[in-house]
Amino acid sequence: MRDIGLTHIALPVADIHRSIEFYATYAQMQVVHKRLDGASGIPVVWLSDGIRPFVIVLIQKEVVQPVLTPLAHLGVGCPSREALDRLCDQAKQQGILLDGPQDSGYPVGYWAFLRDPDGHTLELSYGQEVGLTVEQAIQQD
Template sequence: MENNDIGLSHIAFAVKNLDASIAFYQQFANMKVIHRRGERGTGARPVAWLSDMTRHFAIVLAEDPETRDTQLGPFGHLGVACASKEAMDAKLAEARTAGVLRQEPTDSGAPVGYWAFLDDPDGNTLELSYGQEIGYLIENQ
């Protein structure tokens, strides 16, 4: 079996409530659980791996109700690109309703694009964006 899992592969967070964090990343980052282990009451730490299924990259969430882990933010963030400005605006409307929109969208022009910050259940920062030119910048190196 060829190993295609090279380069940047994951980011890991300790979270207070695994189910709440999974729901957040499913709703706002279009991610799904690709691996889960260690159910509550078994003595093993509950852990879930989530992916948006577009590349070999996962968010690893490990439940620790007593976590004192450093939050990602306020500027440090996990960035998720949206398929269109309209799709992003729809997610931002959901985020406003859910009370998790930290910063209203800003259009910074190329290559940064249109972006906004959300708070996940543990206070980590999720950036939603549209029009960032990462692929273009990489391909033109």
């Protein structure tokens, strides 16, 4: 994997461990790097799903203003509608389901919005065909 193109997004978080647990549960991401920033001593963690060279960088801060709120969001594709429904049921029980699940048809697909521990929005989806769309567009060039 090469570091070319979009490689990461950085999010401020109030409790890095709580955010790691959220993204492990709802985005199937795991810690691939962690450190204390040398200059500030602030905890920094990189999370990845291991599928592509892209990470979410979590940076612990005392005060967090959520920057990814509907309609701004991170999007994660789920392997099936049933998997998305299971995660939404869990999110609803935890009081973090914001919207959905709902089917908006092609190309949006079946989706839901969840609120992460700091108020950022995570979209779960099935059937958006982002990978297929990108592949087809590259083949046409």
